[in-house]
Amino acid sequence: MEQQTPQPITESKIVGVPTPRIDGPLKTTGTAMYSSDHHFPGLVYAWPVTATIASGTISGIDSSSAEKMPGVLAIYTHKNIGPLYRTPPSAGFSMILDERRPPLEDEIVRYYGQYVAVAIAHTVEQARAAAEAVKVTYNKTPHDTSDKLLDTPTIAGKLKEVTKRGDTAAALAGAAYKHDAVYSTPTETHNPIELHASVAVYKDGKFTLYETSQAVVNHRDVMAAMLGVPPENVQVITRFLGSGFGGKLWPWPHALLAAASARNLNRPVKLVVGRSMMFQSVGHRPAIDQRVQLAADKSGKLLAIQHDYVNHTSMLDDYDEGCAESTGFMYSCPNVLATSGLVRRNVGTPTSMRGPGAVPGLYALESAMDELATKLNIDPVQLRLLNEPEKDESTGQPFSSRHLKECLTVGAEKFGWAKRNPAVGSMKDAEGRTLGWGVAACTWIATRTDAEVNVELRQDGAARVACGTQDIGTGTYTAVAQMVAHETGLPLQRIDVVIGDSGLPPGPISGGSWATASVVPAALQAAQQARKQLLSLSTKTDGCPFKDKSVDELEFVDGVVRIKGQSSGGVPFAEILKTANVRSVSGTGKSTGLFGDPNQKFSFHSFGAQFAEVTWQPEIARLHVSRVVTVIDAGRMINPRAARNQIEGAVVMGVGMAMLEATEYDHRSGGPINASLADYIVAVNADCPNIDVTFLDYPDFNLNPLGARGVGEIGLAGIAAAITNAVHHATGIRVRNLPVRIEDLLVAPGNKTS
Amino acid sequence: MHPFDLISVDSIQDAVKAQSSSPTAQQGASVRYIAGGTNLIDYMKLNVETPAKLVDINGLNLTAIEPAANGGLKIGALARNTDVAYHDTVKTQFPVLSLAILSGASTQLRNMATTAGNLLQKTRCVYYRDTAYGCNKRQPGTGCSAIGGHNRIMAILGTSDKCIASNPSDQNVALAALDATIHVTGAKGEHTIPIAQFYLLPGNTPERETVLEPGDLVTHITIPALPSGAKSYYLKLRDRTSYEFALASAAVVIKQSGGRIDFVRVAMGGVGTVPWRSHEAEKALQGKVATPANFRTAAEAALHGARPQSQNGFKVELAKRCLTHALAEVTRQA
Structure with missing residues (x-):
């Protein structure tokens, strides 16, 4: 199908209008079917057995007593799980998974919590009891879960160049003003409230898999390859997701356990991953060390940036966090070098977590910028404004749409930044608490990927729009409905959105903040094609007033076909379809993505500025994030209501990242030890600051005709640095090892009470 | 979770009789009283507590919060944390107790949790809760994994080389400052225990957390009046x-x-x-x-x-x- 030249759409009655979620009532009434809600006659339950060593081999599995327990159907181990294959190399957005080893492939254990067996029984309680009764013995070998990463041996043996220009070493050596520090972020665990789950139905050689997936099409491809069946024998369904934060982008071993068990037993199997297992075998943001060196002249002009990062990965898979993704284009600087390194640890395979790369990367870079500003005695907002680039200096491309300066100035105005006294601990609130004010800039990828959408106009007066994407919980159902409403003039309640099924036309992953931007061109095109078919039908249908007119004389406005420009004499499209006895007309839109295209004309990125205020009571070492102002330049918001919700949620997650969250390994066992929601602390309502979200309204028509980019991730980028910069302003303590903890602040100078 | 029997009782005597059949009232008891269930059920799910029988005492008439002798206050064992925290006398005469209770847990948990249940709240030590690790409190003789492990939230006072688990309760800290008395009915009848003597330091027997013996049922606590102007x-x-x-x-x-x-x-x-x-x-x-x-x-x-x-x-x-x-x-x- 031909690629349409994007025509900017500047006016719309529905795009850009704050719109309640069309799936909201389903969720609030509990009728939305999440993956683990699916149930089938004869369904049985799976409960995995997890390794209690971090490295070694299984020397024996005694399942004899477990097999005799009530309700138990099978105990599967590496000896009897049956065929499971590895995937061929990934291409594009197909065949992607982070833990590539099929579960129970052999007797080797490489991380604590790795699946070593699975029990299947009639009830979940019976399955769990049986799993706990399986006795596994091991030959242990030494393991390594150390979180010291920088200057430890990397897989490649040296750091890999990510971006390079100029002569960074020389510039660093000669500069008058320098900063050099290491920033560490811990392992973080995605903790969506919806647990990972698989309900696998196997019948006549075909699998229907109800999965918690942010990418049903890839999930289908991977499962088919690993189960050893053709892709058409696998259907993956994810109607609703209780979020994922990236943790549900790619298939994890539990999905294979469920599917293989369903195959072996020839009956439906449900496997819900326990909360403690969520800390082990479904990915995490890896622990990362980042060394950032900056050099500047006296005026604050950057002369050099060097950004070296090392993240941990698992023993078999090479997960690169990509912390230097934005280092090359964030600021104007003649000499830039960024490098990456991976180190092996006995941990589950890491994966994308909301804003992978940029979120930890900008924590380091934006902390370093703040430290440099302090050294230069320049206001940190000014330092960023001073170093604004005119183009993407890493590629030479012009930015498609970059308004970081305006984000900073608008944010500063809204926050009241002009009143900031830079002296540490100098500002107080009305109750005498010390205030700290910090700022950070942020950025996130903007792109779109391949997408195919089908739109049908039906005799019942409704439109059906179908796409093999899914709604992670951000409002994709609503955004897609808005696009079709815009193009057809139909009200939202007459648009059925069908997504979350790998059998639908292939759609984008719910990741990278690009699902919305990717769907736009295909959805509009599909609606246009459906309209063309409708108009054509109108000219060929006996009894239709437009019979024998030319298609060019007609238009389709607000669900009505009429002679162009004539407000009377129109016929609702449902009437035309009834007259013709045609159930529906339809159109398919197909758009090619820009992701990874070497011939792009523009550098596509979203930008933003984060301003944070903390209150600090040194006498009791109590720190609270009281206020956040965030200004986001991410193109046009298709649904500003859902978009605001994304940024607010990200800010709260940022409070967690800055002050609370860390997965702690017991280095003696190698296991995550705070693997529960009681011990892995995420922000609660009482930790939430007042959040002021502003969207700059600069549609990016180079990306798609609606000018939409995406907002799922950018809200989390920069927020941790804004908070730690504020902490420094309040306390004089520079915490370079997240999260900021009470013990870090107790040593604040001048805070001794006696 | 292991299979267990659940029985309900409607008299203190029946309750005491039922629990008396357990060899201990401490860690590993084979019979446990259950009231709000906010703590015990968690541990049963984790196989940390594996009682064969639960005695539901919610039918006992032990929810009253009422004046006691000499201006003191009597709080029934089954008075819910929320009801205690918002009780007028508690708020005005003993605000420390109201503040302490309200600083703990969540509204939903406080609505279920009882005064006596909170009194017996278990430690939050991660090793106590994870049966893959040694823990002298859970399984005497298996060692203390918290020593040299993840011990950031653990105790610094009253520890031994067998156990460093901290007592997690807020309510109990307030009750200690208020010099409360614990009223117990047991196999040998009623007796009282000053809170200062109620809890045991871990020493060599961290599995023993209180002086309670098999059958002992906390029926209520009393708090003496504070001096005027306190x-x-x-x-x-x-x-x-x-x-x-x-x-x-x-x-x-x-x-x-x-x-x-x-x-x-x-x-x-x-x-x-x-x-x-x-x-x-x-x-x-x-x-x-x-x-x-x-x-x-x-x-x-x-x-x-x-x-x-x-x-x-x-x-x-x-x-x-x-x-x-x-x-x-x-x-x-x-």
Whole structure:
């Protein structure tokens, strides 16, 4: 199908209008079917057995007593799980998974919590009891879960160049003003409230898999390859997701356990991953060390940036966090070098977590910028404004749409930044608490990927729009409905959105903040094609007033076909379809993505500025994030209501990242030890600051005709640095090892009470 | 979770009889009373507690909160935490108890949790809860994994080389400062236990947390009246602002007369293996003027014997600041 030249759409009655979620009532009434809600006659339950060593081999599995327990159907181990294959190399957005080893492939254990067996029984309680009764013995070998990463041996043996220009070493050596520090972020665990789950139905050689997936099409491809069946024998369904934060982008071993068990037993199997297992075998943001060196002249002009990062990965898979993704284009600087390194640890395979790369990367870079500003005695907002680039200096491309300066100035105005006294601990609130004010800039990828959408106009007066994407919980159902409403003039309640099924036309992953931007061109095109078919039908249908007119004389406005420009004499499209006895007309839109295209004309990125205020009571070492102002330049918001919700949620997650969250390994066992929601602390309502979200309204028509980019991730980028910069302003303590903890602040100078 | 029987009782005697068949009232009891279930059910799911029988005591008439002799207060064992925290007498006469209860858990948990259940709340030590690790409290003789492990939230007072688990309750810290009495009906009839004698230091037997014997049922607690003019306060410091256990907390009761402290009780939470009454701090304050320096001196005295672990050395200073600040707050009210 031909690629349409994007025509900017500047006016719309529905795009850009704050719109309640069309799936909201389903969720609030509990009728939305999440993956683990699916149930089938004869369904049985799976409960995995997890390794209690971090490295070694299984020397024996005694399942004899477990097999005799009530309700138990099978105990599967590496000896009897049956065929499971590895995937061929990934291409594009197909065949992607982070833990590539099929579960129970052999007797080797490489991380604590790795699946070593699975029990299947009639009830979940019976399955769990049986799993706990399986006795596994091991030959242990030494393991390594150390979180010291920088200057430890990397897989490649040296750091890999990510971006390079100029002569960074020389510039660093000669500069008058320098900063050099290491920033560490811990392992973080995605903790969506919806647990990972698989309900696998196997019948006549075909699998229907109800999965918690942010990418049903890839999930289908991977499962088919690993189960050893053709892709058409696998259907993956994810109607609703209780979020994922990236943790549900790619298939994890539990999905294979469920599917293989369903195959072996020839009956439906449900496997819900326990909360403690969520800390082990479904990915995490890896622990990362980042060394950032900056050099500047006296005026604050950057002369050099060097950004070296090392993240941990698992023993078999090479997960690169990509912390230097934005280092090359964030600021104007003649000499830039960024490098990456991976180190092996006995941990589950890491994966994308909301804003992978940029979120930890900008924590380091934006902390370093703040430290440099302090050294230069320049206001940190000014330092960023001073170093604004005119183009993407890493590629030479012009930015498609970059308004970081305006984000900073608008944010500063809204926050009241002009009143900031830079002296540490100098500002107080009305109750005498010390205030700290910090700022950070942020950025996130903007792109779109391949997408195919089908739109049908039906005799019942409704439109059906179908796409093999899914709604992670951000409002994709609503955004897609808005696009079709815009193009057809139909009200939202007459648009059925069908997504979350790998059998639908292939759609984008719910990741990278690009699902919305990717769907736009295909959805509009599909609606246009459906309209063309409708108009054509109108000219060929006996009894239709437009019979024998030319298609060019007609238009389709607000669900009505009429002679162009004539407000009377129109016929609702449902009437035309009834007259013709045609159930529906339809159109398919197909758009090619820009992701990874070497011939792009523009550098596509979203930008933003984060301003944070903390209150600090040194006498009791109590720190609270009281206020956040965030200004986001991410193109046009298709649904500003859902978009605001994304940024607010990200800010709260940022409070967690800055002050609370860390997965702690017991280095003696190698296991995550705070693997529960009681011990892995995420922000609660009482930790939430007042959040002021502003969207700059600069549609990016180079990306798609609606000018939409995406907002799922950018809200989390920069927020941790804004908070730690504020902490420094309040306390004089520079915490370079997240999260900021009470013990870090107790040593604040001048805070001794006696 | 292991299979278990659930029985309901409608008399104290039946309850006592049912639990008396367990060889212990402590860790590993084969029969357990269940009321709110907010703590026990968690541990049963984790296989940390595996009772064969649960005795549902919710039908017993033990929910009353009513005046006791000489201006004191009697709180039924089954009075829900929420009801205690918002009771008029508690709020006006014993605000330390109201503040302490409301600083703990969440609204939903406080609506279910009972006074006696909270009194017997288990530690939050991660190793106690994870059966893959050794724990002398859960399984005597298997070693203390918290020593040398993840011990940031563990105790620094009252520890032994067998156990460093901290008592997580907020309510119990307030009750320690209020010098509550625990009323128990057991196989041999009714008896009372001062809270100061109710909890056991871990020593060599960390599996024994209280003096309760098989059959013992806490029926109510009593709190003696405070001297006229006494003020009380509870301060809790923690990682997040709500729904989180204390890293350090302080319950303080003080009366001043003629510019001097003539009545004082101090208890601390988050730092002790039991709710930590500090006679040392009280002694340091008795008869003294309420000044920041005297408060700090008392805090130094309270933490004098602290034995930090590898990750929780900060608690010594944090607890001192907590107590100092709590004393400043309570005397500011006076």
